[in-house]
Amino acid sequence: MKSRNEIFIFSCHPQDVAILREASGLQGPVFHAVDSLVEVAHQAATRRPAAVFLGVGDDTLGHLDVIRTIHAVRNELPVVVIGDHDSLELERRSRD
DSSP states (O other): OOOOOOOESSSSOOOHHHHHHHHHHHHHHHEOOOSHHHHHHHHHHTTOOOEEEEEOOOOGGGGGHHHHHHHOOOOTOOOEEEEEEEHHHHHHHHOO
């Protein structure tokens, strides 16, 4: 049996995680919540997930800094930023 892809989630709202799980279906990836930015970077480097979902709000813009760390180790790894609200500043900072 083929193993399912892993996706790591940090600081995402439970409602967002529920939508991701529902959209992925029963045979979709396995979602793992991680507790810190250090763990996000470590897991991205050592476990080889299919993607990382990163929750960011106005008070947690510093979370975006982990994207550079992840891409230094695995440039091809998709990092999906889920913002608390639409924000051009958030979009700009996530691409820097």
